[in-house]
Amino acid sequence: MEKNIIEVNIPDNVTIVAGPVPGREAYRLCKGSIDIEERNILRFPPHVKQIIGSFFTGFFEELSKSMTTGEIAEHFGFDSNMPSYESAMDSFSRYISNN
Amino acid sequence: MKDINAMLENTELLIQKNTKKKKPKGRGKWLPFGSVYIYELNMETVEIKEVPVDKENADAKENISVSLFTLETLADVISVTNERIRKGTKFPIVFYSRRYILPSDNLTVSLLEYVIYYFYKEKNIEIYITRGVLSKDSFEVRIHDEKNHLCNGFLYGTASSGFLMTSFLLSWSVANKKKQDESLIDNAISFRDDQLRRYKTLIGKGPWDASIAVSECQDFLSHQKVNPEGIKAVMDVIGELAPNAIEHGNTNCIVDLSCEDCEFPDADGNYTRKGINVSLVIWDFSEKLLGTDLNKKIFIDSMEQDFKHKAERISTIRQAWEFHKNYLTDEYNADDFNNVMAFQKISGRAGDRPDGGLGISTLIERVQQYTKENYCYVLSGYGALRLDHEFTGSDAEGYIGFNALKDFKGHIPDKDAVSKTKFYLPGVAYNLCFNFLEE
Incomplete structure (x- = not known):
């Protein structure tokens, strides 16, 4: 699989991203660049320090209708250089393991 | 402002x-x-x-x-x-x-x-x-x-x-x-005073409003000498409950936080170690009770559709209701059952879906980890559920019975776990307190 970098847009005054509604909003803004045949690497801007709560419930809401959580785990990842990497991985694993 | x-x-x-x-x-x-x-x-x-x-x-x-x-x-x-x-x-x-x-x-x-x-x-x-x-x-x-x-x-x-x-x-x-x-x-x-140690904010309904408020809460706590582990725990809870309140209730919510010094016991039981109590209250202006959506999904909409996802949990909840309904009283009524149902790891969001139901589990985990004494409860309608450790333990499959036996399916909640007030909270309110060692 090719790597497909996705820049996720988050407003400047948000340092912690929380909840499914922003997840849906972020997905809406970047879905044009997602290619589900490839490995999509989500890159959050540097002012975002943490991604917590059910953000990914919202982000993958639409995709989860056509993809299994296994496929989502396989086709999505994160840019390890971003400050929110660890919390993104935490929330993402929580999302994957609960479903 | x-x-x-x-x-x-x-x-x-x-x-x-x-x-x-x-x-x-x-x-x-x-x-x-x-x-x-x-x-x-x-x-x-x-x-x-x-x-x-x-x-x-x-x-x-x-x-x-x-x-x-x-x-x-x-x-x-x-x-x-x-x-x-x-x-x-x-x-x-x-x-x-x-x-x-x-x-x-x-x-x-x-x-x-x-x-x-x-x-x-x-x-x-x-x-x-x-x-x-x-x-x-x-x-x-x-x-x-x-x-x-x-x-x-x-x-x-x-x-x-x-x-x-x-x-x-x-x-x-x-x-x-x-x-x-x-x-x-x-x-x-709306109030923030770092010296008085209180932060209260009203969260609007815009897609980013809850995240902005959560970011501000984190900034407030980091000025209060709460250790990083503590900040993370409180953020996990606010980050689940505040967006949930807004999404579920389609309305505003209030997040209210304060910090106070406290003392922790050392190995000899003397209260010498400095700590911080973080009080957290979250309540919304919704007209939906804690279990309203879930009740509709499991007992009303489900007549028309079969669930592929989480079918077993949904079926267990239905069976539990068949049992619980025989024991309803003024002190434990159908609304209380609906409140308890919200703790069983199923999302109240409409439709057959594999995800969700995580918010309340996160809340329970953090209360179990970081609450020394039991000041925590959730209030919805006229009924409150106490979140004391002894009531919120779960069985092997993650069901929470609000009883000492940790049995949701075959026992109703313990008497002390459910309380009633003559005040009616139309949406959902959480009264929580966490205790952390000082940084």
Whole structure:
């Protein structure tokens, strides 16, 4: 699989991203660049320090209708250089393991 | 400064639902000069032991009888005020007790602040809560006393809760009426003071509003010497509950936080290690109870559709209901079952879906990890569930029974886990407290 970098847009005054509604909003803004045949690497801007709560419930809401959580785990990842990497991985694993 | 009035929606509901037809038990009268209505609240008297009464001398302590201001007292305040408004009054109403007043917990303070704000802004009626002494020819308001534990009629000091210490209620007095700073009232909804250690905010419905508020909460806590692990735990809870409240209730919510120093026991049991209590209250303006969506999904919509996802959990909940419904009483009714259902790891979001239901699990985990004593509960409608460790343990499959047996399927909750109040919370409110070692 090719790597497909996705820049996720988050407003400047948000340092912690929380909840499914922003997840849906972020997905809406970047879905044009997602290619589900490839490995999509989500890159959050540097002012975002943490991604917590059910953000990914919202982000993958639409995709989860056509993809299994296994496929989502396989086709999505994160840019390890971003400050929110660890919390993104935490929330993402929580999302994957609960479903 | 946010435009609070523009953001607030659905503010009437809580007021309407707590305007009772039955007259409260207190007594009201006009003062002889006619421009103030005073009302003596009927409150439970409790004795608070060993209240420090001298700032200079830590050993000086007294037992003090106080009037406990509960959510039921708040319903009385709302009922009486609406009755006065119905009769056309425009004058201030002073609710008083002859004793010191002590709010029963932080949620009560947070809601009382809102109720005072609501009547002031929406109905142009000033409400004051104070300690007062009515004699034949005078009504005396007690603002301070020589022992420094009375402020505007409220008892403060170690016996009291965090929110009160920082509340505008301590300076919102009928005696200062003419020179009162009117902006004080805005503190009822939106307030940050790093010295007083309180942060209260109203979250709007925009897609990023909850994230902005959560970011501000984190900034506030990082100024309060809460250790990083503690900040993360509180953020996990706020980050789940606040967005949930807005999404689920399609309305605004209030997040209210305060910090207080506390002491932790060392290995020998002596309280020597410094710590911080973080009190967290979250409540919304919704008209949906905690279990409303889930009840609809499992017991109403499900007649028309079969669930592929989480079918087993849904079936277990239905079986549990078949069992629980045989044991319903005034103390544990169908609404309480709906509240308990919200803890069983199923999302209330409509439709057949594999995800969700995580928010409440995160809450329970953090309460189990970081709450030393048990001050935590969730209130929805007339029913509250206590989140004490002994009630929130889960069985092997993650079901929470709110009983010591950890059995949701075959036992109803323990008596102490479910409580009732005459105050009606139309949406959902959480009263939580976490304890962390200082950084």
